[in-house]
Amino acid sequence: MRKLFSLLFVFLLVFPVTACGQSKGEESGTAVDAEIILVTDATESAQETKTVSDAADSGTETGEETNVKAEFDFETKTVMLNSGYEMPINGLGTYSLHGDECINSVKSALSNGVCLIDTASAYGNEEEIGQAVREAIDEGIIQREDIFVTTKIYPGSEMENPEQSIQACLDRLDIGYVDLMLLHHPDSSDVEAYKVMEQFVEEGKIRSIGLSNWYVEELTEFLPQVDTVPALVQNEIHPYYQENDVIPFIQELGIVVQGWYPLGGRGHTGELLGDPVISEIAGAHGVSPAQVILRWNLQKGVVVIPGSSNPDHIRENTELYHFSLTEEEMARIGSLDRGEKHDWY
Numbered sequence: 419m420r421k422l423f424s425l426l427f428v429f430l431l432v433f434p435v436t437a438c439g440q441s442k443g444e445e446s447g448t449a450v451d452a453e454i455i456l457v458t459d460a461t462e463s464a465q466e467t468k469t470v471s472d473a474a475d476s477g478t479e480t481g482e483e484t485n486v487k488a489e490f491d492f493e494t495k496t497v498m499l500n501s502g503y504e505m506p507i508n509g510l511g512t513y514s515l516h517g518d519e520c521i522n523s524v525k526s527a528l529s530n531g532v533c534l535i536d537t538a539s540a541y542g543n544e545e546e547i548g549q550a551v552r553e554a555i556d557e558g559i560i561q562r563e564d565i566f567v568t569t570k571i572y573p574g575s576e577m578e579n580p581e582q583s584i585q586a587c588l589d590r591l592d593i594g595y596v597d598l599m600l601l602h603h604p605d606s607s608d609v610e611a612y613k614v615m616e617q618f619v620e621e622g623k624i625r626s627i628g629l630s631n632w633y634v635e636e637l638t639e640f641l642p643q644v645d646t647v648p649a650l651v652q653n654e655i656h657p658y659y660q661e662n663d664v665i666p667f668i669q670e671l672g673i674v675v676q677g678w679y680p681l682g683g684r685g686h687t688g689e690l691l692g693d694p695v696i697s698e699i700a701g702a703h704g705v706s707p708a709q710v711i712l713r714w715n716l717q718k719g720v721v722v723i724p725g726s727s728n729p730d731h732i733r734e735n736t737e738l739y740h741f742s743l744t745e746e747e748m749a750r751i752g753s754l755d756r757g758e759k760h761d762w763y
């Protein structure tokens with residue numbers, strides 16, 4: 419069914435390529451024949467989408483198909499979002515981290531060169547994340563522009579009152595601007611909440627916006643209702659739940675895919691990290707099973723945000739660039755897919 423939906427819609431995306439440092443990109447554009455066509459061009463103020471007629475009016479239609487999949491740069495360890503901002507491709511997840519453990523984990527990550535920090539209003543730790551970021555800046559560990567913080571607003575009362583809930587995230591984090599804000603789940607108020615996030619982008623309080631737990635059908639319904647193509651979609655992805663139909667669908671829209679529960683999530687890591695196929699591949703490369711899984715994600719073009727409060731694990735989870743998996747190894751891990759979700763959404 420999902421594949422059927424994917425065939426019904428073709429989206430055209432064009433986005434800029436710029437240098438490092440979360441700088442904004444220059445405009446580029448084109449168009450393609452399709453039932454529904456979106457053309458994205460990053461401007462100085464925000465991501466924008468246009469219909470094909472807009473594109474023709476502005477002279478950007480060329481008739482060539484130019485869907486652009488964002489490529490990972492394994493040298494800079496970053497990817498360019500369609501918003502024109504650069505994002506690290508490995509980060510730290512902070513679900514279930516609180517208090518000093520959270521602050522220390524984030525500072526440990528920042529000290530080890532992990533500049534992407536994932537949080538959410540629902541995690542109840544935005545204040546600790548903000549404190550850790552401010553302390554790291556004050557201590558000269560890193561500069562604000564080199565840190566990329568993602569947060570999310572939750573369905574229900576938060577999405578029904580998006581101005582207040584988005585501002586509350588900004589206030590709790592207290593780090594000037596938020597690099598990326600996501601809608602945590604689909605909700606009856608999601609389109610309106612997304613439009614308010616777009617306003618915050620225009621005001622410079624949020625740099626990029628995206629979605630979490632949106633799959634093919636949800637995206638197909640959602641995208642025509644909004645003006646800004648999401649910069650990123652964050653979904654559950656690990657070797658036992660690979661979403662091999664969803665990932666290319668999202669990537670071909672020029673949207674970056676990020677995986678949550680990359681190590682299977684708490685309560686499942688033992689089985690996944692002990693999987694004989696993954697252990698054998700890890701042994702062949704002299705790396706850990708966690709590193710194999712994270713590298714497998716990166717080679718599929720999936721950004722990883724493993725959660726950890728262990729400084730050794732946090733460091734280990736950054737060491738993903740001195741080895742690569744062969745096509746055969748990628749295929750062997752691909753064969754482990756069980757369609758086994760480790761959470762309800």
Ligand SMILES: NC(=O)c1ccc[n+]([C@@H]2O[C@H](COP(=O)([O-])OP(=O)(O)OC[C@H]3O[C@@H](n4cnc5c(N)ncnc54)[C@H](OP(=O)(O)O)[C@@H]3O)[C@@H](O)[C@H]2O)c1
Nearest residue numbers: 511512513678679680681682683708724725726727728731
């Ligand atoms: N958008 C959503 O709906 C959603 C849902 C769930 C999660 N998320 C995000 O995704 C992030 C990742 O998910 P998660 O943290 O729940 O699960 P996870 O990353 O799959 O697994 C975390 C577990 O793995 C262990 N671990 C980490 N690195 C390891 C290593 N190198 N070797 C051995 N064990 C290791 C951690 O233990 P130690 O602490 O001992 O290292 C922790 O118990 C979350 O933190 C959150 O930011 C988003």
